[in-house]
Amino acid sequence: MAVTLKERREMEKFIELLAFSTVKSFYPTAVLKYAQIDSLEAVFDFLIRCVEDGELKLIWEVKCTNDEIICARKLLKVDQKATVLNKNVCCDICGKEFTVTNYDLFPAFEITQEYRDLIREDLKKKKICTWIKLS
Numbered sequence: 477m478a479v480t481l482k483e484r485r486e487m488e489k490f491i492e493l494l495a496f497s498t499v500k501s502f503y504p505t506a507v508l509k510y511a512q513i514d515s516l517e518a519v520f521d522f523l524i525r526c527v528e529d530g531e532l533k534l535i536w537e538v539k540c541t542n543d544e545i546i547c548a549r550k551l552l553k554v555d556q557k558a559t560v561l562n563k564n565v566c567c568d569i570c571g572k573e574f575t576v577t578n579y580d581l582f583p584a585f586e587i588t589q590e591y592r593d594l595i596r597e598d599l600k601k602k603k604i605c606t607w608i609k610l611s
């Protein structure tokens with residue numbers, strides 16, 4: 477599923493904004509909403525490309541999937557799914573014990589420090605340029 481140029485630009489803008497902010501990680505759905513794209517798959521494809529380019533890092537969050545009370549507490553954060561798959565975990569909020577499966581794992585993305593530094597450096601330069609023009 478391909479995105480339009482405008483949609484891709486919106487996604488890039490969102491990641492640049494985040495890189496400049498203090499936000500540590502975000503979900504693909506946040507990008508979907510910001511860029512107003514219909515396909516989560518297209519957003520995910522774009523984000524995976526950013527991972528390959530070194531702008532983002534893919535991480536996996538284990539969430540408590542207690543449906544009775546909709547707990548949804550974030551229990552763990554790992555780089556590799558395999559680290560937690562089939563492991564037993566216990567939620568410290570609702571007390572549910574369960575074995576981690578793919579359904580308990582949710583992808584999230586982190587901005588890499590390298591990309592964050594680049595974006596902040598760019599913005600600083602822009603400010604200095606405006607300042608030079610003004611003086």
Ligand SMILES: [Zn+2]
Nearest residue numbers: 540547567570
């Ligand atoms: Zn829980």
